[in-house]
Amino acid sequence: MPPPAPPTVLVPSERVVVLLSCALSALGSGLLVATHALWPDLRGRARRLLLFLSLADLLSAVSYFYGVLRNFAGPSWDCVLQGALSTFANTSSFFWTVAVALYLYLSIVHGAHASRPDRLFWTFHVVSWGVPLAITVAAVTLKKIGYDASDVSVGWCWIDLQADDRVLWMLLTGKLWEMLAYVTLPLLYLLVRKHISRARAALSEYRPLLCDAHQLQRRCSSSAADLKLVLIPLIFICLRIWSTVRFVLTLCGSPAVRMPVLVVLHGIGNTFQGGANCIMFVLCTRAIRSRLVSCCCFCCSSEPAGQSLSATAGSPAPSKTGGSQPPTRTTRELPSP
Secondary structure, eight states: OOOOOOOOOOHHHHHHHHHHHHHHHHHHHHHHHHHHOOOOOGGOOHHHHHHHHHHHHHHHHHHHHHHHHTTTOOOOOOHHHHHHHHHHHHHHHHHHHHHHHHHIIIIIIIITTTTHHHHHHHHHHIIIIIHHHHHHHHHTTTTTTTTTTTSSSSSSOOOOTTTTTTTHHHIIIHHHHHHHHHHHHHHHHHHHHHHHHHHHHHHHHGGGGGHHHHHHHHHHHHHHHHHHHHHHHHHHHHHHHHHHHHHHHHTOOOOOGGGGGHHHHHHHHHHHHHHHHHIIIIIOOHHEEEEHHHHHHHOOOOOOHHHHHHHHHOOOOOOOSOOOOOOOOGGGGGGOO
C-alpha cells in the first residue's frame, strides 16, 4: 500500500468562500425551479431541460456544501455517501448542460424537435440520469469513492487516491465528460449562432420595410441573444477549467496543486454552476426578470398598504358638527399618469 497523499490544508477563509458559493448556487437553482413552478406559460421544452439541470445543480451544491463543511480528514461512511451524491449530481449536470445545447441545435438548425419531441426528451432522461447513476453505483460497489486529501477536491470526497486505477475512475466519474463538454458546448453554440446569422442575412432585404422602432427592438434582442450564445459555453469553461487544471497537476505530482488561488477557484468553479445558470437564464432573461421585479414590488407594497388600511380603520370618525372637510379623492378618482 503506497503512503497516504499529503492533504491540501484548507484555511477557514477558503472554506467560507466555497460555502458561500455553494449557498448561492443552491439559491440560484431553487430560483430556477421556482420560476418553472410559478409561471406555467413559461414552461417550454427548453425550460423543462433547465429544470432538470437545476435539480442536478441543486443536489450538487448541497452535497458539496456538506463536504466542505465537514472538511473530511480521512475515510468515513458519510465521506463515501457525500462523494457518491456529488459524483452523480455533478456528472448529471454535465449531461444536462450538453442536452440543453443539443436541443437548441436540433430545434433551431434542423427543426427536429417538432416531429418527435417525446422520444428526444426520453433519450435525454435515460442518458442524463441513467449513465451517471450507473457510473456512481459501479464506483461505490467497487469501493472507488473515498478520501482524496483535497488534492482533486476542496474539502469534499471523490475518488480514493489510494486506488490503483484512480485515473480511470476520475475520468469516468467526471473528468472525461467535463473535457468533452469543453469541446461540445462551444461547437454546438457556434453552429447555432452561425445558422442564426445566415437566417438574418437571408432576410436582410426585408429590413427596410420595418419601422425604425421595430427594427431597433429586433436589433437589441438579437444582440442579446448573440451575447448569450457566446457567454453560455464561455462561463462553463471559465468555471470548470480550474478543476481540470488541478486534476492534471495531481497526475503530474506537482506541488502547485495546493496553491490557495487554485484551490479557491476550483471550489467556486465546481459549486457555482447553479448560480451561473440562474444569472444567464433568469436574471438575464427579460420576460422572467420583469415578472420577478413585479413580484418583489408587489410584496414590498402589500405590507405598507396593509398598515395604512389598519391605520384608517383605527382612526376616529369625523365629527358631524365640525367644519367642512376638504374633499378627498379615492384611488379610482386619481388621474392616470
